[in-house]
Amino acid sequence: MKRNKKAQAQRALVLFSGGQDSTTCLGWTKNRYRDVHAIAFSYGQRHSIEIQQARRIAATLDVPIKVVDISFLKDIVVSALTGTGDVSKRHRDNKNLPASFVPDRNALFITLAHAYAQTIKADVLVGGMCQTDYSGYPDCRRPFITSLIKTLNAGSDVHIAMLTPIMHLTKAETFALAAEEGVLDLVLNESHTCYEGDRKKYPWGKGCGTCPACTLRKRGYEQFLKIK
Numbered sequence: 001m002k003r004n005k006k007a008q009a010q011r012a013l014v015l016f017s018g019g020q021d022s023t024t025c026l027g028w029t030k031n032r033y034r035d036v037h038a039i040a041f042s043y044g045q046r047h048s049i050e051i052q053q054a055r056r057i058a059a060t061l062d063v064p065i066k067v068v069d070i071s072f073l074k075d076i077v078v079s080a081l082t083g084t085g086d087v088s089k090r091h092r093d094n095k096n097l098p099a100s101f102v103p104d105r106n107a108l109f110i111t112l113a114h115a116y117a118q119t120i121k122a123d124v125l126v127g128g129m130c131q132t133d134y135s136g137y138p139d140c141r142r143p144f145i146t147s148l149i150k151t152l153n154a155g156s157d158v159h160i161a162m163l164t165p166i167m168h169l170t171k172a173e174t175f176a177l178a179a180e181e182g183v184l185d186l187v188l189n190e191s192h193t194c195y196e197g198d199r200k201k202y203p204w205g206k207g208c209g210t211c212p213a214c215t216l217r218k219r220g221y222e223q224f225l226k227i228k
């Protein structure tokens with residue numbers, strides 16, 4: 001993939017969770033922008049291991065990371081990710097969505113990242129949202145993100161862009177991109193996506209091996225081995 005020379009002058013802020021997708025995006029951004037920062041959100045996830053791994057990965061890539069505590073979120077939303085319900089079932093309040101859906105999570109994350117971007121003078125936000133073969137979260141789709149960024153820019157009279165490099169990639173293609181960007185080892189050994197907070201070692205990474213996030217990752221890795 002081409003490195004954009006002009007982009008080297010810009011500062012980028014990556015929305016970072018310590019998962020496979022955002023770790024791949026952090027590697028992608030590091031290879032394109034001279035100055036890269038990360039922001040992570042502690043929102044009462046079932047397992048603090050996500051934040052721990054996010055800090056480790058950011059340190060490995062020499063990226064300053066801001067961890068923002070928004071643990072109030074779990075007091076006002078229903079989601080299996082914050083302790084209400086079984087992750088393999090449908091959402092209690094919306095049967096079209098998985099139980100792991102957190103209402104307005106990405107709206108909040110992007111809004112806070114957009115505010116912090118202004119503080120650190122970042123021109124670009126980068127997020128690992130993906131609408132291809134993921135769990136079907138409507139706030140991960142590009143039209144939603146484009147609309148929100150337009151609104152936030154209007155509200156602050158700024159022109160901050162938001163890039164979503166893996167939006168249309170399958171999980172297998174995201175593994176391939178991680179390899180291309182030089183962060184496949186970090187994805188396999190350090191990133192965390194397992195809903196159960198498990199860190200058992202598998203060829204495709206670490207996790208419980210059976211939750212929806214692990215199943216998706218395992219299947220993606222097996223397909224990646226076929227296409228690489």
Ligand SMILES: [Zn+2]
Nearest residue numbers: 194208211214
């Ligand atoms: Zn798992």
